[in-house]
Amino acid sequence: MTYCLGIWLPTGLVLASDSRTSAGVDQISTVKKLALFEKPGERVVAILSAGNLATTQAVISMIRQNAGKGGTEGAGGDILAARSLFDVAQTVGAVLREVMRLNRSFVEPYGDPSASFLVGGQIAGDGHRLFQVYSAGNFVEASSRNPFLQLGETKYGKPILDRALTTRSGLDEAAKLALLSFDATIRSNLSVAPPIDLLRYEAGSLIAGQLAKFTAQHPYWADLRERYSDGLSRLVESLPEPRF
Amino acid sequence: MTYCLGIWLPTGLVLASDSRTSAGVDQISTVKKLALFEKPGERVVAILSAGNLATTQAVISMIRQNAGKGGTEGAGGDILAARSLFDVAQTVGAVLREVMRLNRSFVEPYGDPSASFLVGGQIAGDGHRLFQVYSAGNFVEASSRNPFLQLGETKYGKPILDRALTTRSGLDEAAKLALLSFDATIRSNLSVAPPIDLLRYEAGSLIAGQLAKFTAQHPYWADLRERYSDGLSRLVESLPEPRF
Numbered sequence: 001m002t003y004c005l006g007i008w009l010p011t012g013l014v015l016a017s018d019s020r021t022s023a024g025v026d027q028i029s030t031v032k033k034l035a036l037f038e039k040p041g042e043r044v045v046a047i048l049s050a051g052n053l054a055t056t057q058a059v060i061s062m063i064r065q066n067a068g069k070g071g072t073e074g075a076g077g078d079i080l081a082a083r084s085l086f087d088v089a090q091t092v093g094a095v096l097r098e099v100m101r102l103n104r105s106f107v108e109p110y111g112d113p114s115a116s117f118l119v120g121g122q123i124a125g126d127g128h129r130l131f132q133v134y135s136a137g138n139f140v141e142a143s144s145r146n147p148f149l150q151l152g153e154t155k156y157g158k159p160i161l162d163r164a165l166t167t168r169s170g171l172d173e174a175a176k177l178a179l180l181s182f183d184a185t186i187r188s189n190l191s192v193a194p195p196i197d198l199l200r201y202e203a204g205s206l207i208a209g210q211l212a213k214f215t216a217q218h219p220y221w222a223d224l225r226e227r228y229s230d231g232l233s234r235l236v237e238s239l240p241e242p243r244f
Numbered sequence: 245m246t247y248c249l250g251i252w253l254p255t256g257l258v259l260a261s262d263s264r265t266s267a268g269v270d271q272i273s274t275v276k277k278l279a280l281f282e283k284p285g286e287r288v289v290a291i292l293s294a295g296n297l298a299t300t301q302a303v304i305s306m307i308r309q310n311a312g313k314g315g316t317e318g319a320g321g322d323i324l325a326a327r328s329l330f331d332v333a334q335t336v337g338a339v340l341r342e343v344m345r346l347n348r349s350f351v352e353p354y355g356d357p358s359a360s361f362l363v364g365g366q367i368a369g370d371g372h373r374l375f376q377v378y379s380a381g382n383f384v385e386a387s388s389r390n391p392f393l394q395l396g397e398t399k400y401g402k403p404i405l406d407r408a409l410t411t412r413s414g415l416d417e418a419a420k421l422a423l424l425s426f427d428a429t430i431r432s433n434l435s436v437a438p439p440i441d442l443l444r445y446e447a448g449s450l451i452a453g454q455l456a457k458f459t460a461q462h463p464y465w466a467d468l469r470e471r472y473s474d475g476l477s478r479l480v481e482s483l484p485e486p487r488f
Binding site: 155156157158159160162163164172173175176177179180184187188198200209210211212220223224227228229231232233235236237238239240241242243244 | 399400401402403404406407408416417419420421423424428431432442444453454455456464467468471472473475476477479480481482483484485486487488
């Protein structure tokens with residue numbers, strides 16, 4: 001399993017992914033699921049991956065190979081030349097469909113070959129945007145009514161976002177909530193694990209300067225988890241008790 | 245879907261169930277999923293149900309019909325005569341297997357006939373106990389290392405329990421946490437809905453005096469939800485912000 005989270009706010013984006021990959025509990029490893037494509041001052045594109053690792057790696061490798069080649073059509077699209085993040089999402093969907101066309105029938109006897117992606121960032125001339133590319137290659141976009149998108153093990157980490165995240169939240173608050181959402185997920189699902197790669201992107205900056213890796217021992221994240229757990233226990237204790 | 249929660253603590257039990265039943269989003273209704281069997285001073289047995297409604301109702305009806313008849317064997321077991329809650333769980337499993345044997349092949353073309361149960365309570369001479377009966381009719385028991393069991397839509401409501409529930413929690417705190425766990429689930433899954441039936445059972449009392457129904461408008465539950473959401477927002481705000 002995997003957990004990826006993208007948050008769209010008027011002031012920017014927070015994108016985060018875990019690092020666990022597994023083929024059964026006796027074969028686990030660590031991979032980076034956040035791929036970054038950047039031309040400072042012109043474009044920042046982050047692609048977060050969930051699903052079959054061979055599929056997601058093939059998709060990211062093909063996108064990387066075509067980057068800078070100037071292609072515009074389908075799976076050959078060049079995301080460093082794309083005019084909008086919508087076009088980037090279309091390219092990701094097209095590459096995914098091509099990888100699935102080549103591999104699906106060979107892989108299915110052994111397991112699920114499908115994959116899905118979050119695509120977030122900004123290209124000069126367009127606003128900052130966030131898309132979720134489904135395994136079918138089609139996609140939806142986040143908005144102020146629907147400010148976060150999730151991939152993989154989505155349920156454990158959703159309540160804290162539903163309660164505390166609004167479009168008035170600042171980017172730092174959203175980054176805190178993202179790390180708490182990952183903590184809730186990691187506590188409940190062994191197949192989601194640190195380090196967490198987290199990109200904090202300020203709208204209009206066109207630079208991916210704020211990318212951090214949070215290991216389990218990272219002082220900030222460890223302190224955040226402890227303060228949150230203590231605070232939550234005190235909060236629950238302070239609430240009135242039911243009468244029967 | 246359904247959400248049922250059973251909490252075992254050294255001081256007693258908290259058992260709770262939602263009331264939503266649905267066959268698609270255009271056919272929803274309200275049912276009670278907590279069945280109570282009681283002989284004050286001698287035994288309290290609560291059975292919470294999840295899964296196919298025809299199956300769960302058939303199981304509860306058969307158990308009710310056999311109650312007081314003195315049967316001891318398999319699906320004919322009398323849970324008002326059972327000597328232990330372990331025997332009650334065996335009867336529930338046996339009745340479930342019988343209902344499945346009679347109905348499975350007819351129901352499967354239309355949908356999933358399976359069901360599962362939580363069985364909690366106490367019988368004089370034995371401690372208070374809590375079991376989860378799987379759709380196969382076998383079952384596991386809660387313990388101090390594993391103090392809560394869940395049925396149905398289990399994920400959204402689990403993080404708050406993982407963080408705040410310990411075997412040192414009091415029964416009132418556990419009841420609060422159960423209601424917050426249901427609130428988290430209801431916010432995220434339309435197929436879980438109030439009223440919540442909640443039984444607070446004090447170990448050794450052998451009486452089910454503390455059974456309450458929490459509608460969405462119930463003053464205590466509405467107040468609890470509001471205080472918790474406000475407190476959580478303030479808590480998140482008070483936490484230090486990440487640096488990149």
